[in-house]
Amino acid sequence: MSDPVFVAFATQKGGAGKSTLTTLVASYLYYVEGVEVAAMDCDSTQHSLNVYREHDLLVTKENPFLKRAMRRFYEKFRKRPYKILLVHPSEAYKVAQQHIDEGNTPAVVFFDITGTINDRATVNLIANMDYVFVPITTETGEMASSITFANHVNNRMITTGETHIKGLRLIWNKIRTREKTRLCEIIDRYIAKLGLDSLDTVLVKSDKFEKDGHEIGNSGVFRSTLLPPDKRLLKGSNLPELVAEIRKIINV
Numbered sequence: 001m002s003d004p005v006f007v008a009f010a011t012q013k014g015g016a017g018k019s020t021l022t023t024l025v026a027s028y029l030y031y032v033e034g035v036e037v038a039a040m041d042c043d044s045t046q047h048s049l050n051v052y053r054e055h056d057l058l059v060t061k062e063n064p065f066l067k068r069a070m071r072r073f074y075e076k077f078r079k080r081p082y083k084i085l086l087v088h089p090s091e092a093y094k095v096a097q098q099h100i101d102e103g104n105t106p107a108v109v110f111f112d113i114t115g116t117i118n119d120r121a122t123v124n125l126i127a128n129m130d131y132v133f134v135p136i137t138t139e140t141g142e143m144a145s146s147i148t149f150a151n152h153v154n155n156r157m158i159t160t161g162e163t164h165i166k167g168l169r170l171i172w173n174k175i176r177t178r179e180k181t182r183l184c185e186i187i188d189r190y191i192a193k194l195g196l197d198s199l200d201t202v203l204v205k206s207d208k209f210e211k212d213g214h215e216i217g218n219s220g221v222f223r224s225t226l227l228p229p230d231k232r233l234l235k236g237s238n239l240p241e242l243v244a245e246i247r248k249i250i251n252v
């Protein structure tokens with residue numbers, strides 16, 4: 001079996017969609033496409049993935065509709081939910097390796113990393129990734145911040161050879177249409193001059209990205225660490241297309 005691929009959605013900009021993308025892509029790969037995954041929650045202040053998992057456990061326990069959806073799904077799926085390990089950035093690489101040495105066989109390990117690139121542990125962790133995807137939005141401040149981050153990783157790490165990183169790509173997130181807008185295309189041309197490149201697929205801006213289930217009611221879930229995204233909500237999201245494009249790049 002080939003080695004697990006280490007992947008991070010990373011940027012210094014808070015709120016660009018790192019934890020959301022990590023969860024959506026990990027859950028889609030695991031629950032829809034049957035690819036083994038593990039997730040390392042290295043966000044030592046917010047513990048986002050862990051918070052998502054606890055939320056998901058709570059709502060699926062309390063809400064009869066979700067409870068039924070869980071039962072139906074797991075009767076067929078016959079595997080446990082993927083592991084989310086909460087770990088400090090300085091330990092994350094080692095803990096992921098241990099997880100694999102213990103006999104777990106994820107094809108992809110996702111690392112949810114906080115924004116800062118000033119701290120050594122985070123920089124070292126990013127350098128240990130095989131692939132880094134940088135979420136970028138068209139909001140001016142966020143856009144500049146993601147480009148600075150990607151450029152920094154590219155110049156300071158990749159071109160100096162001080163890293164495992166085999167691929168670095170930006171991902172347009174929170175876009176109002178399913179295609180790149182004119183602004184995305186203009187920025188793509190600008191970042192190409194820096195040696196940077198974005199994925200063809202963009203993720204649309206939509207309230208469904210926050211749909212993670214409530215304790216009451218029957219609105220489907222889109223972002224869950226326990227269930228696949230609801231089929232009706234998948235429509236128009238570009239998530240399947242995004243996962244397909246990522247799989248080609250990371251060769252999984």
Ligand SMILES: Nc1ncnc2c1ncn2[C@@H]1O[C@H](COP(=O)(O)OP(=O)(O)OP(=O)(O)O)[C@@H](O)[C@H]1O
Binds near residue numbers: 012017174210
């Ligand atoms: N495509 C999208 N459409 C609508 N909302 C989105 C989309 N992507 C992310 N969001 C929302 O944006 C907010 C920030 O996302 P998220 O927490 O994933 O960012 P982050 O980069 O992990 O932030 P942090 O740096 O604080 O860890 C969340 O409320 C999330 O639900």
Ligand SMILES: [Mg+2]
Binds near residue numbers: 043048112
């Ligand atoms: Mg986050």
